[in-house]
Amino acid sequence: MSVPHEALDFERPGIFRRIQPRDWAYIALTIAVGLIAFWQYGHMMDRYDTGGLILAVGLSAWMGWFWRPWQLFSIIVAALSLFGIWMYGDDLARGSTNFWLNYVGSGQAGVMWMSVFLYLSTVAYVTGLFSRSDFPTRVGGAFAWIGAGAGLMALLVRWREIYLTDPTWGYIPVANLYEVxxxxxxxxxxxxxxxEGRTGQRTMGAFVMLVIAASVTFLLWYMWDRQAHEIEPLVPALNSWWMKIHVPTNFVGYGGFAIAAMLGVAYLVKHRLERTRPDAALxxxxxxxxxxxxxxxxxxxIGFAFFxxxxxxxAMWAAEAWGGYWTWDPKETWSLILWLTYAAWLHMRFTKGWRGPVMAWWAIIGLFVTTFTFLGVNMFLSGLHSYGEL
Amino acid sequence: MSNNDQAATAGPAPASRQKAARKPRRSRILVDFMGSMSLAITLLVALAIASVIGTVLVQNEPYTEYLMDYGPFWHEIFAGMGLYQVYSATWFLLVVAFLVISTSFCVYRQTPGLLKDLRRYNTQVKEKSLRSFHSSATGDLDQSPEEFIQHAHRVLKAQGFKAREKNHDGQTVIAAMRGRWNRMGYLLTHVGIVVICVGALADGTTLLKVNEWLGNLEIETRSVPISEVPRSAWIPDWNPSFRGSVEIPEGASANVVFLPMREGYFVQELPFRVELEEFRIERFSTGAESSYESDLVIHDPNRDEPLRHTISVNHPLIYNGFAIYQASFADGGTRLDIDAIPLGAEALRELEVPGRVFQEMEVPTPDGDTRIIEFTNFQLENVVPLLNEEGVRENRHMGPSFDFRLMDRTGHGLYYRNYQRPALQEGAMYFLSGVRESPAEEFHYLFLPADADDSLERFRTYLAMLHNPEVRNEIARQVARDDETVPNEQTQAIARTTAELMGLFAEGGYMAVNNEIERRVPGERIDEVRDLMIRILHAGLQGLYMEVLQDEGVVSIQEEEQRFLEDTISAINAISLYQSPFFFHLKDFEHREASGLQIARAPGQSTVYTGSVMLIVGIFFLFYVSYQRLWIMARRSENGEGTHVVMAGTSNRHQVEFEERFAHLKRWIIDQKPVDGASDGTHESNNKND
Structure with missing residues (x-):
């Protein structure tokens, strides 16, 4: 009965054998794009820029291998962004005269499309929660992909728009509340x-997309009420290479915490329904x-690690800009409080093995602390992080 | 922060647990308490609450402001608890210190067991306990035990497990584990926290507090010249870590920084002297600041020649372990050449006032009194964002301005801001002067109309003439005479009234005119009379204006001239509220700025960074490597033909993924069949560990 060992598949192939032709093609493509960029613009880049380029290429290539859907997604987003930038040429005014830019490809239009599709996605996911069919949630997923792509494209094109507005202003668009x-x-x-892709649990979207829709609502209010999308020059304190990595890293953290909180809501809803209406379709x-x-x-x-x-x-940036790696600025202090909140959550889970409604509630409260750290500090407390005031 | 990671030790009880059941020694109780999770969580909560207090209660404000905000009772309590400097309060530092000690105890208590765990494969398991595992499987194989053991070892090795084998009583136990870096993650994170806190405490103000407590240091609370600060508030160069600030005017230098401490400060000596050659504000085309830069020269006795360096925000100078940052800027004592223009009869005879920012001086008023003017600030550029007619945002450049306070002998007075250049306002040019009662209020503006040469000449002439009784009488007579609607016998009376009204207006504006009318006229006729009087007054003011224009040689009055008169009348009316006998006009200035530098010495910085790296690396090990243990027990079947196998496993992370992995292992080891799709699904299974 025993089969020869050769027929069993327990031998783990080496890392390179696990990368498939399609992955290789994507990795080659990202490296090629990076090389072209360097060949074209290398003379204008300092060592930080070069480091950033290498980091970006490495990150994108790794993402493509780690998460296959990223491959097609990133190619489409990059192509649309480049097309938009190409349409602009050297003239910002084309943003309102060029058809493509005016309706699809400019930073502003991209944000609108992002908003529309993320809203539609939310509606579709919520419909999917109450429907017996998988179709609405699949549609929700597709809309979410489009929305995220439009958002990233908007940021990339806006990056160029900032340079077109005034070359001396140029900065990466993660500098104010609107952009972040x-x-x-x-x-x-x-x-x-x-x-969703890893677990196949599509109905999670009905909960998670709600918080995303809420952030889109805030974005639209901020844009229409405060003209926040206007491109302004950067304040000197933000004019630093650190901003490029500090801000996006932070938002992976906030994003993770937001998702966790909404799954906490889903957990509590499920917990309650299981007791009150165990047989209901919902x-x-x-x-x-x-x-x-x-x-x-x-x-x-993932949120905690990135946060x-x-x-x-x-802290490293603060050491360079404010003269101290930790000055108990309200933003720093609230970051510590937020960090402690989730550190305690993780300790409870690891060492006491806590699960259940308490942890779900904790994750939800964590989102309030996150929101306060992100927005409340700027609104209610004064301090050095005073940009992006409401 | 004990880290008993339930799942990892859920299996056979390790020997250390059993030992703990004996009566503990007293020292052991202390270690257990100090390293306990409850203490750590309590301290974390205390730290979080204290942190919140520190953000809600604005820190490091002047004590006088706290006194105003909270009243004497609460101020005493808050100050006593150190709530105005929470993060350097002794109790706060104690909480942090306890947290460090607690974490250290936790590491101390956990590490031996943890290291033992990594070495001990625990081959002493019982079949019964293996069967009780959540992930557990049994099987009866036709293979001989030897053949099976060999096969199991091959699978385990290929799957990245380290294994130990033990034979006892005809039974073979394989104990295997993988992901040991997860356990290192525990060590790295917790030691990292301790390292960060130790580095941060080294950079804190503890040393100063101890010296203050010992009586070596005493804070200075007065705002006095540096030469008057007693030696007891001076800190010599021994202080290894500090963060202080100093403001240096252009052309001046400093060899100390001021360390804020509660309601006062210390003076920290530096082993070198920092000179500011020039401070600059670079601007974008919009007028918004793009960069603040200071050209510094470091004079160090240990250097042959001074070091020149330009610092800017985000680009400090690191010199011998001292970091010098661009923190702020202020006026450094700009020289101001000012004309004090009397707002009265002497309007054409200005007084030259040579001022300097941060200085005060006496100005004699035309009526023989004196006022004290204190120059508080100078601003080279004023950029005001405005919406233009099309609703598009644009920036208006208002030019230089200076701030001052004008006081009478008792020290009472208002706050002013005057602009040097006239500004365009609804199509005409005006000299602006803002006035307010306290710095917390918004300015109210006085608009003095500028003439065609952008000067105050015409306004001053008009004002001087209006304040001259002879001129007023003459003009009044002329106006009454020239007015054909006035009967001859009333000319004189009208002229008298006109002159009187003009006099009242000159001194107190419409308010004075109105008061006089109300005083003299009975109630029911007052509106009628008031209209008449205002018409008479305006005729007089108009007549005076004609005179001024005539003297200038202007013959025909255009709309522009008419508007000037209206503006002049409004301005004179407002002067009574302006509460200054002068309009201070900035003729010229010599700009001198001061740069606010922050100078810090933080020897603990690299320690903190090292701890941070340990923390981050540790977190990734903790989260993304799962520590998995596996036991396989094999013995010859009862019938002597095949092998009886019991297999169990446990993981401290990612239970869902581990169950899947366990299922695969079972299929390979016990069923000895391929896992469907697993060969090309390595991509997926590899990622299941995240």
Missing amino acids: FILLAALTTLMYLYY TQRIPSKEALDNVMYKAIA TIATVLG
């Missing part, structure tokens, strides 16, 4: 899509508590 809200919506959506549609708990943990883990990195990067 686009980043937050797109990043959180992508992180969610990753977890109860069956919500993923199992174990699955929710599993993804909630993963979202908090830790972001805080350390922030």
Whole structure:
């Protein structure tokens, strides 16, 4: 009965054998794009820029291998962004005269499309929660992909628009609340899509997309009420290479915490429905508590890891800009409070083995602390992080 | 922060647990308490609450402001608890210190067991306990035990497990584990936290507090010249870590920084002297600041020649372990050449006032009194964002301005801001002067109309003439005479009234005119009379204006001239509220700025960074490597033909993924069949560990 060992498949192939032709093609493409960029613009780049380019290429290539859907997604986003930038040429005014830019490809139009599709996606996911068919959630997923892509494209094109507005202003568009809200919506959506793809639990979207839709609502209000999309020059304190890595890292953290909190909501809803209406269709549609708990943990883990990195990067930047790596500025202090909140959550899970409604509630409260750290500090407390005031 | 990672030790009880059941020694109780999770969580919560207090209660404000905000009672309590400097309060530092000690105890308590765990494969398991595992499987194979053991080892090795084997009583136990870096993650994170806190405490103000407590240091609370600060508030160069600030005017230098401490400060000596050659604000085309830069020269006795370096925000100078940052800027004592233009009869005779920012001086008023003017600030550029007619945002450059306070002998007075150049306002040019009662209020503006040469000449002439009783009488007579609607016998009376009204207006504006009318006229006729009087007054003011224009040689009055008169009348009316006998006009200035530098010495910085790296690396090990243990027990079947196998496993992370992995292992080891799709699904299974 025993089969020869050769027929069993337990031997783990080496890392390079596990990368398939399609992955190789994508990795080659990213490297080629990086090389072309360097060949074209290398003479204008300092060592930080070069480092950033290498980091970006490496990150994108690794993402493509780690998460296959990233491959096609990143290619489409890059192509659309480049097309938009090409349409602009050297003239910002084309943003309103060129058909493509006016309706699809400019930073502003991209944000509108992002908003529309993320809203539609939310509606589709919520419909899917109450429907017996998988179709609405699949549509929701597709819309979420489009929304996230439009958001990233908007940021990339806006990056160019900032340079077109005034070459001396140029900076990466993660410098004010308007820009980081686009980043937050797109990043959180992508992180969610990753977890959906890995677990196959589509109805999670009905909960997670709600918080994303809320952030889109804030973004639109901020844009229409405060003209926040106007491109302004950067204040000197933000004119630093650190901003490029500190801000996006931070928002991976916030995104993870937001997802975890919404899964906490889903957990509590499921917990309650299981007791009150165990046989209802809705109860069956919500993923199992174990699955929710599993993804909630993963979202908090990735959020916590990146938030830790972001805080350390922030401290390093503060050491350079403000003369001290930790000055108990309200933003720093609230970052510490947020960090402690999730550090305690993780300790409870690891050492006491806590699961269940308490941890779900904790994750939800964590989102309030996150929101206060992100927005409340700027609104209610004064301090050095005073840009992006409401 | 004990880290008993449930799942990892859920299996066979390790020997250390059993030992703990004996009566503990007293020292052991202390270690257990100090390293306990409850203490750590309590301290974390205390730290979080204290942190919140520190953000809600604005830190490091002047004590006088706290006194105003909270009243004497609460101020005493808050100050006593150190709530105005929470993060350097002794109790706060104690909480942090306890947290460090607690974490250290936790590491101390956990590490031996943890290291033992990594070495101990624990081959002493019982079949019963293996069967009780959540992930557990049994099987009866036709293979001989030897053949099976060999096969199991091959699978385990290929799957990245390290294994130990033990034979006892005809039974073979394989104990295997993988992901040991997860356990290192525990060590790295917790030691990292301790390292960060130790580095940060080294950079804190503890040393100063100890010296203050010992009586070696005493804070200075007065705002006095540096030469008057007693030696007891001076800190010599021994202080290894500090963060202080100093403001240096252009052309001046400093060899100390001021360390804020509660309601006062210390003076920290530096082993070198920092000279500021020039401070600059670079601007974008919009007028918004793009960069703040200071050209510094470091004079160090240990250097042959001074070091020149330009610092800017985000680009400090690191010199011998001292970091010098661009923190702020202020006026450094700009020289101001000012004309004090009397707002009265002497309007054409200005007084030259040579001022300097931060200085005060006495100005004699035309009526023989004196006022004290204190120059508080100078601003080279004023850029005001405005919406233009099309609703597009644009920036208006208002030019230089200076701030001052004008006081009478008792020290009472208002705050002013005057602009040097006239500004365009709804199509005409005006000299602007803002006035307010306290710095917390918004300015109210006085608009003095500028003439065609952008000067105050015409306004001053008009004002001087209006204040001259002879001129007023003459003009009044002329106006009454020239007015054909006035009967001859009333000319004189009208002229008298006109002159009187003009006099009242000159001194107190419409308010004075109105008061006089109300005083003299009975109630029911007042509106009628008031209209008449205002018409008479305006005729007089108009007549005076004609005179001024005539003297200038202007013959025909255009709309522009008419508007000037209206503006002049409004301005004179407002002067009574302006509460200054002068309009201070900035003729010229010599700009001198001061740069606010922050100078810090933080020897703990690299320690903190090292700890941070340990923390981050540790977190990734903790989260993304799962520590998995596996036991396989094999013995010859009862019938002597095949092998009876019991297999169990556990993981401290990612239970869902581990169950899947366990299922695969079972299929390979016990069923000895390929896992469907697993060969090309390595991509997926590899990622399941995240």
